[in-house]
Amino acid sequence: MKVLKFGGTSLGSSERIRNVVNIISDNEIKIVVFSAIESITNLLSDFIKQSKNENWIISEQLLEIIKEKHSTLITELISSANLKEIALKKLNKTILFISKYNYKRVKIKDEKMILSQGEILSSMIIYIYLLDIGMDAALLPSLDFLRINKSKEPDYSFIKAKLIPQIEKHRDCKLFLTQGFICRDYKNNIDHLGRGGSDYTATIIANALNSNSVEIWTDIDGLRNNDPRFVHTTKHISTLSYDDASELAYFGAKILHPASITPAQQKGIPIRIKNTFNPEHIGTLISMNNGKDLKAIASKDQITTIKVKSARMMQAYGFLRRIFEVFDTYHTSVDMLTSSEISVAMTIEDTSSLNEIVRDLSVLGDIQVEKNQSIICIVGNFSDQNFSIQNIVEGLNSIAINMISFGASKNNMTLVIDSINKSKALNLLNTYILNNEPCLTN
Known part of the structure; x- marks a missing residue:
């Protein structure tokens, strides 16, 4: 069995959904994970925000947009009057459920329930569409089997115990559908795996079922060797290792959820990134390949x-522990760390507790905070004499490097620069490190 995941852009219109159905219509046994329809999660997030701010008119308008988007898909996709009526009733019931939160205080638990409706609606519409065109499929609600533990890690024993019997109930079925992103926590409350978490859902399921492969279907032809939003001469990456994929995903390659690599890597399950709109393209294969x-x-x-x-700090044990206890207190992760005899520099992305962190750290020493920074992650074989720290520093000779980290991994180097210089830095590295054609940097 293999696992496929389709993101919101792949489901953004009735034409796109028909294209997805063509892709999954072979005779292989598979589980297909669906995200919410394109833009729906953002609309639901905005609904929550406007409702909290008591902007009732705006929140009602957002809910109407959500309803209209799904209603259009149902009307355009489903021919059977009976099935169309069933789908519209389910949609109206969901909209009514969400609307009840419009005039009352929304709690964190409520927010997660509201956000989960996007995936529930998309999978419902696609499932009924498959029934309408005569395809045999089974819808397995992810809230019935996907659970995370206290540490927010997949509870694999629970997942296997719940998922496998559901699949076995449909012995003659080869096509199973479920929702990405949403799950339950260890208390059985509705939770989610974070934005982009449908990738993670797919690899968790693959791990639990010992699947032979995972396919992540998106809107581009796999990974590129640089950011195409800033660099115009990027090159396609056909294969890379799990470790290199993790580094690139964590440090900004938006095509893949950072946590999604680990479940597949644990079982040696290959991940292939494919383009829904160009399905013949080879995409990018992530596997045990060492990526030299x-x-x-x-x-x-x-x-x-x-x-x-x-x-x-000098020759003092326990000092770093005291620093990291501060970050632990405020549940703030550190992306990057460098140190000298008398100083430590760290980067964070979540600044919601920045003032409290700075206050507590000031007891330990002098504190300096720099905002509007960017991390640049360079992945490659640093044992290659043509790919060295010297090349990188020389390539960026016109840009100030605020932090540099190298050594923990032989295939990774990270830099911190002022964000205003990011585009120029990416283009310079594209020329001097990746040996791509020179690009304008202004």
Whole structure:
């Protein structure tokens, strides 16, 4: 059995959904994971925001847009009057459910319930459409089997115990549908796996079922060796290792959810990234391949650096522990770390507790905070004499490097620069490191 995942852009219109159905209509046994319809999760998030701010008129308008988008798909896709009526009734019931939160205080638990409706609606519409065209399929609600533990890690024993019997109930069925992104927590409350979490859903299911492959269907032909939004001469990456894919995903390659690599890597399950709109393209294969010839760059914005300087660090044990206890207290992860004899520099993405972190760290030393920073991650074989730290530094000789980290991984180097210089840096590295054609940097 293989697992396929289709993102929101793949489901953005009735024509696109028909295209997806053509892709999944072979005779192989598979589970297909669906995201919400394109833009629906953002609309639901905005609904929550406007409702919290008591902007009732705006929140009602957003709900009407959500209803209209799904109603249009139902009307355009489903021919049977009976099935169309069933789908519209389910849609109206969902809209009524969401609307009840429009005039009352929305709690965190309520937010997660509201956000889960996007995936529930998309999978419902596609399932009924498949019935309408005579395809045999089974809809397996992910809330019935997908659970995370206290550490927000997949509860595989629970997942297997719930999912496998559901599949076995449909012995003659070869096509199973489910929702991405949404799950339950260890208390059985509705939760989610984070934005882009449908990728993660797919690899968790693949791990639990020991699947032979995972396919992530998106709107581009796999990974590129640089960010095509800023660099015009990027190259396609056909294969790369799990570790390199993790680095690129974590540090800004938006095509893949960062956490989605681990479940597949644990079982050696290959992941192929494919383009829904160009299904014949080979895409990108992520597997045990060591990626010796890979050279690629990713970047992450909205980074804040925090530097702690204290002479008390010198030859003192436990100092770093005290620093990280502060971040642990405020549930804030550190992306990158560098240190010297008397200072430590760290980067964070989540700044919701920045003031409290700075306050607590100030007890340990002098604190310096820099906002509007970007991390650039360079992945490649640094044992290659043509791919060295010297090349990188020389290539960026006109740009100030605020932090640099190398050594924890032989295939990864990370830099921090001012965000205003990011586009120029990516283009310079494209020329000097990736050996692509020179690009304008202004």
